[in-house]
Amino acid sequence: MSLNFSIDLPKLPIGQLVSDIVDWIEANLGWLLDGITEILRFLLNGFQDILSFLPPLVMIPVFGIIIYLITRRDIRLSVLSIAGLILVWNLQLWDQAMMTLSLVIASTIIALLIGIPLGIMAGNNDSINAGIRVLLDFMQTMPSFVYLIPAVIFFSLGNVPGMIATVVFAMPPAIRLTNLGIRQIPIELIEVSDAFGATPRQKLIKVQLPVALPTIMAGVNQCIMLALSMVVIASMIGAGGLGYQVLVGIQRVDIAMGFEAGLAIVIIAIILDRITQGLIKTEKARE
Amino acid sequence: MEEDYEPEVLIEVKKLSKIFGNKPERALQMLEDGKTKNEILEKTGLTVGLNDISFQVFKGEIFVLMGLSGCGKSTLLRCLNRLINPTVGNIIINGNDIVTMDDDEIREFRRKQAGMIFQNFALLPHKTVLDNVAFGLEIQGMDLEERHTKAEKALKLVGLTGYEQSMPDQLSGGMKQRVGLARALASDADILLMDEAFSALDPLIRRDMQDELIELQERLNKTIIFVTHDLDEALKLGSRIALMKDGKIIQVGTSEEILMNPSNEYVERFVADVDMTRVLTAQDVMKRADPIISCRSGPRLAARLMKEYGISSLFVVTQHRQLKGIVFIDDVVEAVKKDHTTLEEIVQKNLTVIDLLTPLADIIPVIADSKYPLPVIDQDGKLKGIIVRGSVLSALARKESEPIVA
Numbered sequence: 262m263s264l265n266f267s268i269d270l271p272k273l274p275i276g277q278l279v280s281d282i283v284d285w286i287e288a289n290l291g292w293l294l295d296g297i298t299e300i301l302r303f304l305l306n307g308f309q310d311i312l313s314f315l316p317p318l319v320m321i322p323v324f325g326i327i328i329y330l331i332t333r334r335d336i337r338l339s340v341l342s343i344a345g346l347i348l349v350w351n352l353q354l355w356d357q358a359m360m361t362l363s364l365v366i367a368s369t370i371i372a373l374l375i376g377i378p379l380g381i382m383a384g385n386n387d388s389i390n391a392g393i394r395v396l397l398d399f400m401q402t403m404p405s406f407v408y409l410i411p412a413v414i415f416f417s418l419g420n421v422p423g424m425i426a427t428v429v430f431a432m433p434p435a436i437r438l439t440n441l442g443i444r445q446i447p448i449e450l451i452e453v454s455d456a457f458g459a460t461p462r463q464k465l466i467k468v469q470l471p472v473a474l475p476t477i478m479a480g481v482n483q484c485i486m487l488a489l490s491m492v493v494i495a496s497m498i499g500a501g502g503l504g505y506q507v508l509v510g511i512q513r514v515d516i517a518m519g520f521e522a523g524l525a526i527v528i529i530a531i532i533l534d535r536i537t538q539g540l541i542k543t544e545k546a547r548e
Numbered sequence: 549m550e551e552d553y554e555p556e557v558l559i560e561v562k563k564l565s566k567i568f569g570n571k572p573e574r575a576l577q578m579l580e581d582g583k584t585k586n587e588i589l590e591k592t593g594l595t596v597g598l599n600d601i602s603f604q605v606f607k608g609e610i611f612v613l614m615g616l617s618g619c620g621k622s623t624l625l626r627c628l629n630r631l632i633n634p635t636v637g638n639i640i641i642n643g644n645d646i647v648t649m650d651d652d653e654i655r656e657f658r659r660k661q662a663g664m665i666f667q668n669f670a671l672l673p674h675k676t677v678l679d680n681v682a683f684g685l686e687i688q689g690m691d692l693e694e695r696h697t698k699a700e701k702a703l704k705l706v707g708l709t710g711y712e713q714s715m716p717d718q719l720s721g722g723m724k725q726r727v728g729l730a731r732a733l734a735s736d737a738d739i740l741l742m743d744e745a746f747s748a749l750d751p752l753i754r755r756d757m758q759d760e761l762i763e764l765q766e767r768l769n770k771t772i773i774f775v776t777h778d779l780d781e782a783l784k785l786g787s788r789i790a791l792m793k794d795g796k797i798i799q800v801g802t803s804e805e806i807l808m809n810p811s812n813e814y815v816e817r818f819v820a821d822v823d824m825t826r827v828l829t830a831q832d833v834m835k836r837a838d839p840i841i842s843c844r845s846g847p848r849l850a851a852r853l854m855k856e857y858g859i860s861s862l863f864v865v866t867q868h869r870q871l872k873g874i875v876f877i878d879d880v881v882e883a884v885k886k887d888h889t890t891l892e893e894i895v896q897k898n899l900t901v902i903d904l905l906t907p908l909a910d911i912i913p914v915i916a917d918s919k920y921p922l923p924v925i926d927q928d929g930k931l932k933g934i935i936v937r938g939s940v941l942s943a944l945a946r947k948e949s950e951p952i953v954a
Contacts, residue, residue: 449666452631453666453683455631455658456629456658457663457731457735458655458656458659458687463687467683471672471674
């Protein structure tokens with residue numbers, strides 16, 4: 262009998278509050294949201310144009326050569342990548358695959374452009390680090406799904422909100438690993454740059470970034486992989502590409518379609534991962 | 549180690565203190581009230597790094613800061629180029645107070661006047677040896693060609709020509725520290741700050757590096773502040789040594805002064821472990837050569853002196869105390885019987901002689917095999933004294949503050 266008393270309490274108007282805030286932002290910062298949308302769309306279209314400019318028959322060897330050069334002449338990986346890409350082409354998923362790749366590349370670039378400077382700031386300043394760490398912990402405990410909500414609210418449906426959700430989701434490792442890389446630098450190396458009279462900028466460019474580079478590259482790798490996984494999920498809010506094929510496969514219980522698209526995603530994931538791992542190894546070898 | 553010129557003061561540290569933590573004023577007040585480091589840590593949570601340090605460093609000397617880990621020696625070194633900012637006090641270098649310099653001035657000071665060398669070499673892993681050496685010059689904005697020329701010169705000084713294009717991880721520890729040394733030399737700074745520079749090297753390489761540092765210093769006449777926890781190293785390198793404990797300087801002096809007159813119990817305990825055979829030299833353990841005999845005297849005088857002093861051998865010298873040789877009692881008796889008038893025939897001329905500066909460690913094996921006392925001579929071949937087994941033993945077993953020279 263006493264269990265019902267809580268029903269009498271008024272409901273906190275959290276939903277209403279958020280809705281009001283969103284209304285306000287849309288009314289007053291609409292120009293900003295539009296600007297961001299335009300920039301992202303421009304970037305995305307640019308990459309898409311580049312990647313679909315030439316037919317698969319030309320693009321596949323080009324990819325092979327790029328992989329060959331980046332991985333320091335790993336012929337086996339190059340051949341396997343070419344085989345994988347031919348399979349994607351054969352499955353008639355080439356256009357979708359290039360769409361996904363454009364989304365990944367554009368999102369990653371933006372995530373790095375924001376994430377690496379933030380990581381540098383956090384690496385050099387303890388209070389910024391403390392603030393960012395709270396934010397990152399919060400971001401990384403949230404299911405990736407949840408990122409779709411604000412993206413949809415502010416940017417409605419389509420590729421651009423998909424990119425926004427992807428950028429937010431993929432950024433944390435870039436921040437964290439840049440921060441880590443800078444903090445891992447032996448104190449003596451920092452003292453060297455100070456003791457020889459380096460300015461803070463010289464210290465950053467000539468000592469901190471080069472020494473932290475392998476760790477930062479590991480962050481880039483993580484960033485790319487997370488971007489790929491989020492781009493697939495973002496198909497739920499209208500982002501195109503292979504993710505959309507998977508989504509349609511689920512909705513229609515079309516096992517064949519879903520599996521083929523999933524396979525194409527795995528192929529692209531492996532290629533992207535190997536390329537960035539290769540970059541890290543090149544860095545390490547140069548040391 | 550004797551200075552026949554008036555030493556010129558290059559660095560003067562006056563009443564320098566460093567408190568780590570917020571609001572250091574509280575700790576400073578407590579220090580003035582005579583509270584100890586531990587009491588202050590307990591009451592305020594502040595750590596006293598340096599406590600009222602004053603000393604002078606002369607131009608062209610190797611000044612060693614020595615003490616156990618945590619005594620503040622590295623903190624003090626880092627105050628000298630403000631890698632650590634002192635809380636109070638002054639550091640006057642070349643007439644300018646380092647402590648009051650603003651960012652630009654201190655940067656200029658670090659670039660031009662003080663090079664630093666680190667315990668773990670601290671070479672930049674992504675740069676070649678040549679670029680590492682040129683790092684200070686690169687920071688100064690010197691163009692590539694000029695700084696490479698200078699860096700090559702510095703590499704030549706430390707004997708690493710030919711390794712310009714190597715990467716740091718291809719080098720051994722000793723070579724890495726040579727690169728570190730070259731980097732500090734490249735900018736032509738007058739002052740070298742060396743923080744445990746040789747502590748990470750293995751003993752043999754370490755000894756070589758010490759010798760080379762001494763040689764380099766004599767050639768280039770740098771002023772070196774050298775931090776170490778190793779007393780043997782301090783004694784070998786230091787023109788003067790400052791012994792530190794708990795952020796204070798306990799004693800400053802030459803190695804002899806510190807060993808012979810430890811100013812308190814702490815110093816005494818510190819020096820108790822020293823390998824005395826490396827510190828003491830022939831001149832510290834020799835006895836006066838008495839009696840000796842002139843080469844013009846005859847065997848009868850020699851026999852009488854031997855009998856009088858109860859000895860079986862006698863050193864023969866010229867008028868100017870130039871060592872000529874030694875005579876033994878058997879030969880002297882024989883010569884007396886044969887009625888010789890000079891010692892000429894019986895003087896043994898090839899005998900082992902010891903230089904004034906030979907360390908005791910090198911003397912011990914020689915004297916163990918020797919049937920007669922060892923003569924000690926100076927550069928001109930003059931007999932300065934003799935060493936017998938007894939004087940070596942008594943020097944090693946000496947009690948503190950007791951003079952060694954018998």
